[in-house]
Amino acid sequence: MNDFSDIENDLQKLRPTQPSPVLFKRIDEALAKHRSAPVAADTRRNWRHLLETPYNWGFALAAAAVLVLFAAISLERRQEHGENVTQVSSAPETTHSVPATPNGSEIARTEPLNKFVPAGATQVVYNTRDEGLQFTNASAQPVRRLRYHSRQTWQWRNPTTGASLRVSYPSEEVVLIPVSGQ
Amino acid sequence: MENIASHEDWKRCFCEIAPGLLLFARQWVHSAADAEDIVQEAFVKFWRRNHKIDNRALLYSAVRSIALDFIRRNSRRARREASAFEETDFSEPQFEIEDETQRALAGAIDGLPREQREVLVMKIWNELTFAEIAGALGISQNTAASRYRYALAALKKMLQPQ
Numbered sequence A: 001m002n003d004f005s006d007i008e009n010d011l012q013k014l015r016p017t018q019p020s021p022v023l024f025k026r027i028d029e030a031l032a033k034h035r036s037a038p039v040a041a042d043t044r045r046n047w048r049h050l051l052e053t054p055y056n057w058g059f060a061l062a063a064a065a066v067l068v069l070f071a072a073i074s075l076e077r078r079q080e081h082g083e084n085v086t087q088v089s090s091a092p093e094t095t096h097s098v099p100a101t102p103n104g105s106e107i108a109r110t111e112p113l114n115k116f117v118p119a120g121a122t123q124v125v126y127n128t129r130d131e132g133l134q135f136t137n138a139s140a141q142p143v144r145r146l147r148y149h150s151r152q153t154w155q156w157r158n159p160t161t162g163a164s165l166r167v168s169y170p171s172e173e174v175v176l177i178p179v180s181g182q
Numbered sequence B: 001m002e003n004i005a006s007h008e009d010w011k012r013c014f015c016e017i018a019p020g021l022l023l024f025a026r027q028w029v030h031s032a033a034d035a036e037d038i039v040q041e042a043f044v045k046f047w048r049r050n051h052k053i054d055n056r057a058l059l060y061s062a063v064r065s066i067a068l069d070f071i072r073r074n075s076r077r078a079r080r081e082a083s084a085f086e087e088t089d090f091s092e093p094q095f096e097i098e099d100e101t102q103r104a105l106a107g108a109i110d111g112l113p114r115e116q117r118e119v120l121v122m123k124i125w126n127e128l129t130f131a132e133i134a135g136a137l138g139i140s141q142n143t144a145a146s147r148y149r150y151a152l153a154a155l156k157k158m159l160q161p162q
Helices: A005-013 A023-035 A038-052 A054-094 A102-116 B002-025 B032-048 B058-075 B075-088 B100-110 B112-124 B130-137 B141-159
Strands: A115-135 A143-157 A164-178
Touching: A005 A115, A005 B100, A005 B112, A005 B141, A023 A164, A023 B002, A023 B032, A023 B058, A038 B075, A054 A115, A102 B032, A115 A164, A115 B002, A164 B002, B002 B032, B002 B058, B032 B058, B058 B075, B058 B130, B100 B112, B100 B141, B112 B141
Parallel strands: none
Antiparallel strands: A115 A143, A143 A164
């Protein structure tokens, strides 16, 4: 029986100070400066390593599901866009009173330029911490608290211009699993 | 194309381990700026030597080695800093303190012998296994585990109400 669990819990609650943003910038610059180093094989191994635990597989499957969802939405939007184009092109033929001006057709052409469609989403769990048994809200049944640290990345793409936008941010998730007293 | 993606992975990896690495480096240097220099040098060196990204023992070993070199190079300055710290009791915080209990705990950690403190930092805030700690410090796993237990016992004793 570990009689240091209390102090270990207290220590884990203590968070180290964050490095300054300058350090991240310097690392970024240093890595960019020496891009020729063949490091791809190692990182591929690392991502495989992240998928070794069942929890990480769960997140990977969730990420894949989000990706499929985005693909479906993207397809739907493309179909809608196709219908719009048909309507715009047929309007001058049927309505002779409104001449097709160069400006009007320009607007119709430039509208999709601002459209970004979802292109991908990933969630990489890089740390899973078991914070032990807890009693929440005066409950008699203990729960096991698991804390996941992950990084989520979302990508959008403009199909017309080929431009892409990527947002990446860290996230933290706490999961409480009821523990039976048996 | 592949190299660009892998560099992104290295950057992400660094973002994730940076707070723990910095805390580890600060076991040797008081100044956060010096610790950041050490961490940067170690991480870039580790990356350039094409080590596996998950070989954490080697990365921490590199930080330790560069920190010790830094102390040797700047021994006069380090002594001057150390005496300034003793006189003014002013140092940049190593933890984000939320309450008085945490302040007391952080103070108690500072009071630990260095060999116990470094094992504690590697185990708690960097989540290394005893095997990895042993590899990084060049000691046996049993010694690493013993130092960890001694550190916890010492902290418990220091924080006991009088």
